Amino acid sequence: MKLMRVGPVGQEKPALLDQDGKIRDLSGHVADIGGEAISPEGLTKIAAIDASTLPELSGDRIGACVTGTGKFICIGLNYSDHAAETGATVPPEPIIFMKATSAIVGPNDDVVIPRTSEKTDWEVELGVVIGKTAKYVSEAEALEYVAGYCLTNDVSERAFQTERAGQWTKGKSCDTFGPIGPWLVTKDEVADPQNLGMWLTVNGEKMQNGSSKTMVYGVAFLVSYLSQFMSLHPGDVISTGTPPGVGLGLKPPRFLKAGDVVELGIDGLGTQKQTFVADI
Secondary structure (H helix, E strand, C coil): CEEEEECCCCCCEEEEECCCCCEEECCCCCCCCCHHHHCHHHHHHHHCCCHHHCCECCCCCECCCCCCCCCEEEEECCEHHHHHHCCCCCCCCCEEEECCHHHEECCCCCEEECCCCCCEECCEEEEEEECCCECCCCCCCHHHHEEEEEEEECCEEHHHHHCCCCCCHHHCCCCCCEEECCCEEEHHHCCCCCCCEEEEEECCEEEEEEEHHHECCCHHHHHHHHHCCCCECCCCEEECCCCCCCHHHCCCCCCCCCCCEEEEEECCCEEEEEEEEECC
8 A cells, every 4th residue: 555644734634545546535544644553453454445435635735654753763874885985884783863753744845955054965765664563573573563665865964964073863853854755655565675776866867876775784674673772663764774876975075955856766655856945
């Protein structure tokens, strides 16, 4: 299934995308796309609904594909080819940092460049949405705790991230720096999360063209690994890293400015399109 949330900010309705590409209203069956609705039992109930009987909704605005996200966890330098382009070595264990949940926006919402930004950058990433509480789970059972997958843009301000004292979080958590969606694609529709093509363009120019097969630490490993340190709860999102082609890695580096348009996609998970605007 492709689950989504549509409507004005703060008034999104739960919905699904049917086989004909029509957006169907789920609000008569679930309160929202999150919590119990994305548990294994909740997803089974939604799957049993005859989508043709549901009212159609317009897709004027698509919101973030999941709500109730308590943790937005990101993995750094998780693609061997991306690590190489930045001059970094592949870490012996996953690099973990957090993106503030207040950064979450819809997949096509404007992204606001912070007032003092010098180096706002792009990162197409595979997002993993947790469906049931995971704690101390093994790698073999880890995918049982995944509700599905989504497309994320881990927007980053590199000067905030690496040139000022402290850790990476402040370079990752600016308002609107977390577009997710358009859909939460349930895991039964993703045959192999480690073999997904992914791409990103800036003003129509292809910047990233990679595959999740070059991830150093795969989805199952990451879910298991993170669950050793913290409980993962329904609605938590893990953004699993980016392939090469980010602005920081170009020679010379290139960063985003107001008016730039970024488009990105992952096989089977849909596309996003954001216009970057100045914070006034």
